[in-house]
Amino acid sequence: MLMNRTTPFMVPVDDANPAIIKNEALCSECGHCFAVCEEEIGVAAKYLLNQREAYPCIGCGQCSAVCPEKAITGRPHYKIVKELIKDPEKIVVFSTSPSVRVGFADGFGKEPGTFAQDEMVGALRALGADYVFDVTFSADLTIMEEGSELLSRI
Numbered sequence: 001m002l003m004n005r006t007t008p009f010m011v012p013v014d015d016a017n018p019a020i021i022k023n024e025a026l027c028s029e030c031g032h033c034f035a036v037c038e039e040e041i042g043v044a045a046k047y048l049l050n051q052r053e054a055y056p057c058i059g060c061g062q063c064s065a066v067c068p069e070k071a072i073t074g075r076p077h078y079k080i081v082k083e084l085i086k087d088p089e090k091i092v093v094f095s096t097s098p099s100v101r102v103g104f105a106d107g108f109g110k111e112p113g114t115f116a117q118d119e120m121v122g123a124l125r126a127l128g129a130d131y132v133f134d135v136t137f138s139a140d141l142t143i144m145e146e147g148s149e150l151l152s153r154i
């Protein structure tokens with residue numbers, strides 16, 4: 001059965017979701033989260049189309065970005081990372097996407113667009129990272145693959 005689109009829907013956030021968490025007490029049931037997931041991301045649209053019972057969240061986090069009440073937020077993983085860094089048996093590798101170097105500077109109040117690779121790597125090393133890599137090349141490959149998929153679809 002297709003869901004009634006006139007009702008404000010909310011994305012169901014499972015306790016096991018590795019990317020997002022939800023504080024039900026803050027939710028005003030505005031439906032923005034479902035709208036972005038359906039109309040912008042296309043995941044909820046696929047869910048409705050296939051009449052699937054399980055919600056196939058891909059962890060993009062866009063529902064949290066549009067939530068006006070901050071009821072949905074990213075799931076923090078820093079405690080797990082801290083434990084791994086403390087473990088002398090572990091080699092801890094950080095692999096950052098290209099946008100993080102700019103977002104990192106933004107988070108520290110720098111001019112928008114400031115490139116803060118050195119600061120980011122230095123901070124991660126100071127926190128205990130054994131290695132810090134970036135995925136610039138593979139991000140380029142992703143864009144090429146996405147472009148190819150789009151061309152084949154249209």
Ligand code: SF4
Nearest residue numbers: 027028030031033067
């Ligand atoms: S966007 Fe936030 S406040 Fe609105 S329905 Fe979704 S979780 Fe609730």
Ligand code: SF4
Nearest residue numbers: 037057058060061063
């Ligand atoms: S994280 Fe992305 S895919 Fe998952 S519910 Fe939110 S908008 Fe949809």
